[in-house]
Amino acid sequence: xxxxxxxxxxxxxxxxxxxxxxxxxxxxxxxxxxxxxxxxxxxxxxxxxxxxxxxxxxxxxxxxxxxxxxxxxxxxxxxxxxxxxxxxxxxxxxxxxxxxxxxxxxxxxxxxxxxxxxxxxxxxxxxxxxxxxxxxxxxxxxxxxxxxxxxxxxxxxxxxxxxxxxxxxxxxxxxxxxxxxxxxxxxxxxxxxxxxxxxxxxxxxxxxxxxxxxxxxxxxxxxxxxxxxxxxxxxxxxxxxxxxxxxxxxxxxxxxxxxxxxxxxxxxx
Numbered sequence: 183x184x185x186x187x188x189x190x191x192x193x194x195x196x197x198x199x200x201x202x203x204x205x206x207x208x209x210x211x212x213x214x215x216x217x218x219x220x221x222x223x224x225x226x227x228x229x230x231x232x233x234x235x236x237x238x239x240x241x242x243x244x245x246x247x248x249x250x251x252x253x254x255x256x257x258x259x260x261x262x263x264x265x266x267x268x269x270x271x272x273x274x275x276x277x278x279x280x281x282x283x284x285x286x287x288x289x290x291x292x293x294x295x296x297x298x299x300x301x302x303x304x305x306x307x308x309x310x311x312x313x314x315x316x317x318x319x320x321x322x323x324x325x326x327x328x329x330x331x332x333x334x335x336x337x338x339x340x341x342x343x344x345x346x347x348x349x350x351x352x353x354x355x356x357x358x359x360x361x362x363x364x365x366x367x368x369x370x371x372x373x374x375x376x377x378x379x380x381x382x383x384x385x386x387x388x389x390x391x392x393x394x395x396x397x398x399x400x401x402x403x404x405x406x407x408x409x410x411x412x413x414x415x416x417x418x419x420x421x422x423x424x425x426x427x428x429x430x431x432x433x434x435x436x437x438x439x440x441x442x443x444x445x446x447x448x449x450x451x
Contacts, residue, residue, distance in 0.1 A: 215419035228420030238405055238421070245402040246428075248316065249384040252323040253331075256380045257373070259324070260331035264372075265365070267332070268339035279336065286329050294393050297322045301394075314396035322394040323384050330383075331376040338372025339365070378436045382429050 219225045232238055267279045285293060298314075305312035312318070346368065350360045366373075388403030402425055409418030 212419045212422050215415045216423045217420075218416060220416060228417050229424070231417065232420060232424060237400075238402075241400045241405055242402045242424075244400070245385055248320060248323070248399075248401065249381050252320055252327065252384045253377055253381045255320070255324050256328050256331040257377065260328055260376060261335055261366075261369075261373070264332045264335035264339055265361075267336050268342075282329055282332055285325075290326060291389060293326055294322055294390050297325060298393050314394055315398045316395070318394040318396075319391050319399045322390040323387070326390065327380045327384055330379040334375035334379065335369055335372040338369045338375075342368055374436050374439060378432065382432060385429065385432075386425055 216228055217224055217226070219227060232242075263282070267282070298318075301312045301314070301318060342365070346364050347360050350364045351357075355363070386403050388401060388407045391399040391401045391404055402421060406418050406421045406425070409415075409421065
């Protein structure tokens, strides 16, 4: 029987077709619609409208601000949690880490709906009316994206050489100095990954602000969703390109800073 051999390059065909149909083609359509008008003529009017339309531009600034606040809160909460989870003294059988992973197994939309139901039930219990707005939106974002901050920091801290902390303690460093001058600098790659994984999806989400903002919070993702829903493909595509460029800039800064950190060899302050 003749042996059938398949060249490696042929195995890449399914992935190439997938990339062409579901990545490159949709992206090309978005670029086409972004730089054209409704009549198909080439124009920069959509981008000009973004900077001249005060409502849209303010939503863009609100998106950046809320994404920044969410990322900061996730880091403030997530770093101590990741430190505790990475410490075998407190998490010998990985039970605590599993508890933080469990919410990620539930659908994103269901978690958000459950958060809204929780606020409503809490308000009924206290006999008060919960005002849905920026505060509840940020709460929902922190709840949904907190695991994305914890997991990369936890992975970095789990792989750290414990001799660094032991040496610092032997040399008379206090536990606070060990964390700020040894553990924190060495955990920078995980922190950068966590910041990227929280900031980028927070910047583009619209479901949380829809359900928890009660139409009082209009982020750029909400406007993009509204434009496409109303068949305004040109303006919606232009806003998508702007959001994509901002996310690409974030990834570029993250990669450049991460490479600089690795080049420095994880230098301890």
